[in-house]
Amino acid sequence: xxxxxxxxxxxxxxxxxxxxxxxxxxxxxxxxxxxxxxxxxxxxxxxxxxxxxxxxxxxxxxxxxxxxxxxxxxxxxxxxxxxxxxxxxxxxxxxxxxxxxxxxxxxxxxxxxxxxxxxxxxxxxxxxxxxxxxxxxxxxxxxxxxxxxxxxxxxxxxxxxxxxxxxxxxxxxxxxxxxxxxxxxxxxxxxxxxxxxxxxxxxxxxxxxxxxxxxxxxxxxxxxxxxxxxxxxxxxxxxxxxxxxxxxxxxxxxxxxxxxxxxxxxxxxxxxxxxxxxxxxxxxxxxxxxxxxxxxxxxxxxxxxxxxxxxxxxxxxxxxxxxxxxxxxxxxxxxxxxxxxxxxxxxxxxxxxxxxxxxxxxxxxxxxxxxxxxxxxxxxxxxxxxxxxxxxxxxxxxxxxxxxxxxxxxxxxxxxxxxxx
Amino acid sequence: xxxxxxxxxxxxxxxxxxxxxxxxxxxxxxxxxxxxxxxxxxxxxxxxxxxxxxxxxxxxxxxxxxxxxxxxxxxxxxxxxxxxxxxxxxxxxxxxxxxxxxxxxxxxxxxxxxxxxxxxxxxxxxxxxxxxxxxxxxxxxxxxxxxxxxxxxxxxxxxxxxxxxxxxxxxxxxxxxxxxxxxxxxxxxxxxxxxxxxxxxxxxxxxxxxxxxxxxxxxxxxxxxxxxxxxxxxxxxxxxxxxxxxxxxxx
Numbered sequence: 001x002x003x004x005x006x007x008x009x010x011x012x013x014x015x016x017x018x019x020x021x022x023x024x025x026x027x028x029x030x031x032x033x034x035x036x037x038x039x040x041x042x043x044x045x046x047x048x049x050x051x052x053x054x055x056x057x058x059x060x061x062x063x064x065x066x067x068x069x070x071x072x073x074x075x076x077x078x079x080x081x082x083x084x085x086x087x088x089x090x091x092x093x094x095x096x097x098x099x100x101x102x103x104x105x106x107x108x109x110x111x112x113x114x115x116x117x118x119x120x121x122x123x124x125x126x127x128x129x130x131x132x133x134x135x136x137x138x139x140x141x142x143x144x145x146x147x148x149x150x151x152x153x154x155x156x157x158x159x160x161x162x163x164x165x166x167x168x169x170x171x172x173x174x175x176x177x178x179x180x181x182x183x184x185x186x187x188x189x190x191x192x193x194x195x196x197x198x199x200x201x202x203x204x205x206x207x208x209x210x211x212x213x214x215x216x217x218x219x220x221x222x223x224x225x226x227x228x229x230x231x232x233x234x235x236x237x238x239x240x241x242x243x244x245x246x247x248x249x250x251x252x253x254x255x256x257x258x259x260x261x262x263x264x265x266x267x268x269x270x271x272x273x274x275x276x277x278x279x280x281x282x283x284x285x286x287x288x289x290x291x292x293x294x295x296x297x298x299x300x301x302x303x304x305x306x307x308x309x310x311x312x313x314x315x316x317x318x319x320x321x322x323x324x325x326x327x328x329x330x331x332x333x334x335x336x337x338x339x340x341x342x343x344x345x346x347x348x349x350x351x352x353x354x355x356x357x358x359x360x361x362x363x364x365x366x367x368x369x370x371x372x373x374x375x376x377x378x379x380x381x382x383x384x385x386x387x388x389x390x391x392x393x394x395x396x397x398x399x400x401x402x403x404x405x406x407x408x409x410x411x412x413x414x415x416x417x418x419x420x421x
Numbered sequence: 422x423x424x425x426x427x428x429x430x431x432x433x434x435x436x437x438x439x440x441x442x443x444x445x446x447x448x449x450x451x452x453x454x455x456x457x458x459x460x461x462x463x464x465x466x467x468x469x470x471x472x473x474x475x476x477x478x479x480x481x482x483x484x485x486x487x488x489x490x491x492x493x494x495x496x497x498x499x500x501x502x503x504x505x506x507x508x509x510x511x512x513x514x515x516x517x518x519x520x521x522x523x524x525x526x527x528x529x530x531x532x533x534x535x536x537x538x539x540x541x542x543x544x545x546x547x548x549x550x551x552x553x554x555x556x557x558x559x560x561x562x563x564x565x566x567x568x569x570x571x572x573x574x575x576x577x578x579x580x581x582x583x584x585x586x587x588x589x590x591x592x593x594x595x596x597x598x599x600x601x602x603x604x605x606x607x608x609x610x611x612x613x614x615x616x617x618x619x620x621x622x623x624x625x626x627x628x629x630x631x632x633x634x635x636x637x638x639x640x641x642x643x644x645x646x647x648x649x650x651x652x653x654x655x656x657x658x659x660x661x662x663x664x665x666x667x668x669x670x671x672x
Contacts, residue, residue, distance in 0.1 A: 078639040080657075084632055117528075120498045124636035131640065141528035141535065143542065144501045167541050168526075174534030337502075338509035363468040366632050370502050373464045374509055 002265050007253045008229045011236040014245060019104050022050050031111025031186055034129070036087065036122060038332040039114045039140060040324050042203070043180050045242055046195040049187045052107060053239050054115075055280070058089040060103045062283035062394035066093065069101060071395055084365045086280065086393045088125050095132070109133040112186045114179060116140040118332045119367035136186060138179045143168055145330060150339035152330075153310040153347065160314055160326035172325035199242035200320040204313060206241055209250035210234055211309035213257050218352045222266035223300035224257060227277060228289050234305045241312075272296030272419075273412050274353055278303070278345060278375060279360035279368060284396040291405055297412045301352045303335060310344065311335075336371045342378030349384045356415050357386045358408055364392055387411045425489040426550060427520065429476055429504075430497025431581050432604070439543055443550075446488075447604070449497065450583045452661050453479035460515045464506070468630045470499035471660035472583070477506055481516060489551040490521040496529060498633050523549045573672045574598045576615065576623040576650075578641060580634045583661040590664065591624060594672035599623075611641060612648050622651040622672045629657040 026032060032050035034057075035041060044051035061067055067089055074092040075081050099105040113135045115126040123139045130137040149155065149163065156163045184190050213234075217224060233253045237246035275292070277299050282288050289299050311331055316323035334340045349357060357379050361372045376386040389404045426445045428435050435445050455462040455478045465474055485491060493504040504524050510516040526542040528535050572595035577587060581602045591597050599618040600606060607614060615623070623645050627634045638654075645652040653670050 078642060080627070080631070080635045080638070082629065082631055082657075083635045121632050121636065124633060128636055128640075139530060141530055141538075143526035143528055143538070144495050144504065144524050146524045146526070146545075167538060167545075171528065171534055171538040174532070175530070178532065337505050339512060361466070363466070363630075364632065366466075366468055366470070366630070369466055369468060371505070373466060377464070377513075 002225070002260070002267055005225060005229055005233065005253070005256050005260075007233050007249065007256050010252070011232045011249060014249070015232075015236045015239075016104070018240075022052075022107075023105070025050060026108055032107075033112040033114060033183065033186075034090070034107075034110035034135075035114040036116060036118075036126075038118055038328060039116050040176050040179065040328045041239070042196060042199055042242065042324050043176060043183055043191075045240070046199050047180075047183055047187055047189070047191045049112075049183055051239075052110070054087055054090055056235070056239055057103075057107075058086050058394050059281060059283040061089050061093050062396075063286065064103050065284065065396075066101060066103070067284060067394045068397055070096060071397065082364050084119075084121050084125065085395045086362070086365050086368070087119075087122060089394050091125060091129050091132075094129075110135050112183060113137045114140070116328065116332075117142040121367070136182060138175075138182055140175050140179070140328075141171060142329075142333075143171065145333075148330075148337075148340055150343035151347075152334060152340055153344055156326070157313045158315045158317075160323070161317075164326055164329050168329055169322060169325050172329050173322050176321055176325055176328075196324070197316070197320045200316050200323060202242040202244075202247050204316075206237065206247045206250045207309045207312045209247075209254045210305060211313070213250075213254040214306045214309065216254070216257050216261055217300070217305070220261045220266070222268060222271040223274065223298045224260045224266055226267055226290060227299045227302040227304075228286050230305045231281060231302060234308050238304075238308060238312075267298045268293055268296060270296050271298055272416055273355045274298060274300045275356045275358055275412075276301035276345070276349055276352065276354045277360070278357055279362070279372075280393045282360065282391055283394055285399065285401055288401065288405070292408060292412055295409065295412050295416070297356070299358075301348060301354060303348075306348055307335070332367075336368055338371055338374040341371050342375045345375050346378050346382045346384070349379060349382065354384055355419070356408075356411055357384050358411075359386060359388050360393070361388050361390050362392045363390060364395070368393075385411060385415050427485055427488045427491045428494060429491060430494025430500035430525075431472070432497055433492070433494035433525075437543070439547055448476065448479065448485065448491075450581065450604075451475065451479060451484070452583055453482055453484055456482065461510055464510065464515070470502070470630070471628055472581070473499040473503040473506070475583070475660075476503050477510070480507055480519065481510075483517075483519075486519055488520040490523050490549070492523045492525050492546060492550075495524060495526045521549065521551070572596060573621045574619050575672055576600070576618065576620040577602055577626075578623055579626040579638075579655075580628050580631055580660070582626075582658075586662045586664055587624070587626065587655070587658065587667055590667045590669075591672070595622070611644050615645070615648055615650050620650050622653060624653050624655055624670075624672075626655040626658045628660055631657075 033044045034052050037053050037055045041051050070092040113126050113129050115122045117123050237249045240246040314323045314327045359372050362369045379386050387408050391399055426443050428447045429449050435447050453475045461481045493500045507522050525546040527539050575591050575595045575597045576599035578601040599620055642652045
């Protein structure tokens with residue numbers, strides 16, 4: 001059993017303190033934005049406007065075992081049980097005024113709401129937020145790429161103008177400018193000159209540190225850190241990307257991983273099976289990620305760390321807002337839609353010497369559930385075994401952890417038996 | 422005669438003047454099922470949007486082979502996934518070559534940039550279509566229509582339906598004066614529409630895998646309560662329901 005990274009506790013403490021501090025900032029008259037993860041958070045960061053990320057807050061609610069309460073209440077209020085949970089749980093929780101039912105006492109109503117129409121239901125969820133809170137809403141359009149290149153992760157770092165299409169970029173850039181104007185109006189102050197350019201430069205440096213960390217982990221003879229530690233160390237800085245703290249934390253994390261590998265530390269003394277977790281986290285049952293270590297099987301990969309580089313590195317070519325548009329234009333789509341998602345997961349599986357992929361299939365979060373069979377097909381074709389697990393990221397009510405664990409254990413046993421032959 | 426240009430996607434403006442003179446057909450609500458030996462069916466998640474599933478089955482079955490192009494209306498729920506799946510299935514060699522697949526992007530937010538984008542996207546869509554020479558313009562297929570009857574004045578809302586079975590059931594109980602799930606449904610503020618059509622009861626329904634329309638239900642229910650219209654939730658219905666699927670709820 002490897003000890004927890006120092007970075008992990010630091011990241012958790014930072015985010016807890018930031019959230020508590022947010023409450024006092026709001027009490028002093030500041031407003032905050034509430035936004036989906038695939039929106040240009042950089043607009044708010046450049047303005048020094050607090051922003052809470054919908055999916056992060058959702059994961060916190062679930063991790064604190066509060067989701068059943070709010071999901072049951074949502075159904076009693078008329079939102080049927082097949083609607084998305086991951087992107088809607090904070091909305092449902094917000095309907096409950098009791099602070100004891102909220103993480104850290106909860107949040108007041110946001111001053112601004114922002115989502116991208118990357119899933120058909122996101123505009124509807126956020127319009128419902130706006131209807132219930134009266135907060136101004138910005139929906140960013142998400143026209144589809146007509147002819148996507150399967151191998152997108154390298155070419156888009158610099159060649160994003162051709163790779164994403166100028167018409168779509170023109171639109172996204174204009175909508176980011178509109179979002180900026182709205183945020184400035186709500187905050188009551190302008191974005192400082194060059195703030196976005198400086199932020200984008202810091203983000204570039206931050207994501208390169210995460211890329212180094214991901215490569216150190218991939219190259220290590222045995223996985224040096226659990227994904228339950230990788231995730232907060234990359235995602236908390238990602239929610240504050242470009243800040244001095246985020247950049248410094250990325251460096252601390254990279255250095256700590258490097259030292260751990262140099263010292264020969266590993267999650268398992270004898271690593272027999274390397275697994276990847278595909279999809280968002282199972283936030284109410286994170287123990288699942290360490291549940292197979294007695295079989296010599298370790299989750300060595302989740303999307304969060306490598307995607308920090310592949311999803312976010314976009315050279316600014318002297319135009320930071322257009323580079324930001326290129327970053328967000330297909331951000332979530334790359335992880336789920338064919339042909340992008342299959343090709344990327346295969347590349348990552350091979351780079352990380354993965355034996356078995358476990359794919360979460362959230363049937364009530366359809367845009368995340370769609371495409372999972374294509375991902376499995378691509379991995380199988382590349383020689384990687386797969387297990388599909390039906391689960392919602394934040395809804396424990398229909399989760400059958402016993403059956404899911406048994407399915408993964410059986411797949412591990414098959415894979416180890418095959419290796420032994 | 423086969424239509425040369427097929428459209429997929431609820432709400433597609435197939436009568437857009439830019440398409441004047443074209444032989445077009447909206448296939449969104451057509452019903453197809455996968456053959457038992459389908460090579461495509463294993464790729465379709467069980468919770469896939471029913472209209473997308475049906476479309477992909479039709480594509481594999483050759484139902485659209487006579488067409489020159491299939492245009493996917495991005496704004497139609499699930500239509501982008503229909504396009505992505507069709508393209509990927511072809512890339513994997515699981516679908517034979519067939520009509521050209523064309524994505525018609527369109528955004529709904531207001532503004533000059535959005536208007537310019539939409540104009541360019543429509544021009545690109547038209548440029549991707551084969552020449553119109555020889556096209557025979559056909560009338561659009563009938564969509565489920567309000568069926569006349571006697572009794573209370575009814576409205577139907579929720580997710581689009583693939584047939585008119587629900588309307589038939591409702592016609593036994595009253596007059597369906599407002600069909601909000603139809604392709605040609607009137608647009609506008611709900612309370613105004615309810616008043617204009619003197620609706621007495623509104624029936625609501627969605628598919629068991631719905632992840633969109635249900636978001637509007639509490640607001641629609643509350644609006645009905647505010648303006649004195651009875652709201653009846655028929656629950657989850659298949660997109661091509663049979664008579665026995667529709668609960669008997671008095672209007």
